[in-house]
Amino acid sequence: MSRAEETADTAAAWIIRRENGDWSDEDQAALDAWLAASDGNKAAYWRLKHSWKEADRIGALGIAAVPTAPRKALARYGMPVALAASLVAAFWIGAIPFLSEPSAPKLVASTYKAGIGERKDVALADGSHVELNTRSVIRAASTSGHRDIWLDEGEAYFEVKHDPRRPFVVHAGARTVTVLGTKFSVRRDGGDVSVSVLEGRVRIDENPAKDGRPASTTTITGGMSAISEGRSTLVTQRSEERVESALAWRDGMLSFDRTTLADAAAEFNRYHRRPVIVTDPGAAGIRIGGTFQASNVEAFARLLRDAYGLHVEIAPDAIKISSQGVTAL
Template sequence: MTDQRKTEEEAAHWLCLRQEPGWREADQQHLDDWLAERVANKMAYWRLSYWWQQADRIVAVGDTAFADPRGTTRTGAPPWTAFAIAASIAMMFAFVGFHALHDRYPGGAGGSFAQQRIETRVGGRKIVPLDDGSRIELNTATLLRAAVTAERREVWLDRGEAYFEVRHSDKVPFTVHAGLRTITVLGTKFSVRRDGGNITVSVVEGRVRIDEAGGEGAEVPSTTITRGNIAKIEGPSTYVATKASDLVADTLAWRGGMLSFEQSTLGDVVAEFNRYNQRKMVISDAEAASIRVGGNFSVSNVDGFTRFLHNTFGLEVQATADEIRISS
């Protein structure tokens, strides 16, 4: 499948979902994130949206005048004209949408390959067993979809972070789609975090392969990492840290309700805390943001963390109902 067709099918999938009555604000945010990833996503979505709108407008043809072969002017187009054109566009859209859904979920939405949608709120965590014996643990503010059966094992990480314990299978690989990357394993323990187009993969056990989407006939870059390795993907670049077992453990501290840092800047630490809490911390000046912080902290004990900042570094902390402001 070419990269262009894949993008068009994803656009058709989104446009189909957008017409459903259960569309929510969270779904719109995810669509916005997908559109922001690449210009190609926007172009494909806009093209399909245009034709969908044209199908709606064709009904208006019935309000215009036309001349019949006998020279008599009549009001309203022949019913078959509007419906035939509308049906043609609808069939074109349905064809693209059907193949988009069928390629991802053979058997249809109600068939044996139906998606399982799983989501956590800010500060929430959830453990979900899958039909193949694998298990997914979702971190805060995470949304993913899973299609896991005896014949197929695929997960789409739409946002957030998840830890995977994958039951080994020699025949059916387990694939996680995260933005423009796919992470493929046969059986292992690893985590994937997605922040827009930036992806972090941490391996606890086994081996995973990270692929970049590419067109047919193109050489597709691939990166393989093993136990104790971390891969950070930023746009087209992939960085790998090897022999980083301690760092892997720190990135997975959230599974125990903790955050672990080793001489990170306060700006980075605060950004991490804010993923788990509705009331956000705000740093007022660059001097405070550059302070280096290390230690283990509870994800929900923001008051304890700010007391630590005040007592250890002498920082000023002003708390309101809406935010916590930190300054030198």
């Protein structure tokens, strides 16, 4: 089997796994890693993915001669042989000019990371600026007609250089965020995506659905935020204060407004290797507000002890908070 056939085989297997519906964050991470491994992998995957829509048309033409390796890969993942043949034929017919054209532009992505407790400034080649929050990973690539960012993990703030000829697109899980020139942040927590716009206007698109239903589209402007979970997107009322709170991390701060202690602890844990553990439901459900220094988790714990009378145990491996010994909260 040639290298091209092996690549097509693997690309076909990935596409069928996604179409079968049993798809996890771990699967997405593995696919992203495979795509990032080489330009050939990207070419095979995206050519085959785009050919999916043409499969029925190609099959109607009576094309039967297709490489056996990709056909086996498709059949192995439950695809009927007839459709498998048309799908792979669509790939090989469509891929010939793409793979053989020496002048075709190559999409090379650069990876940028911020570790635990770190913030990192990134200057992109197009003149745009990115700030990465703790535990964040992005990949950036641009061509003469497009600028793409993949937010693989965490949170990033973007100041986009205006260029109407080249849309700036952030891919985050099941959403894409498209802008021309603006200042905004995107946060990804597994399948949940949050977008806060400081200036300008962005469009949030749901990725195309497997069942053919129309994908949702939401547009928000400066002072607005949107939170997407599954097929739903919630847009907040215009509130500059809410957006500023969401971007407090850029100044090294965490801002909470009637946030449960359990959620506040989880947010602090993004910035530290030593976790905050809330050990009982009574303490976990307490709602707190205020602005706290992200790097000083011990000060946060002491404030909880002083303000709510909570029991705080500070140890080298963890900070434990409970309502132990507290008669009233």
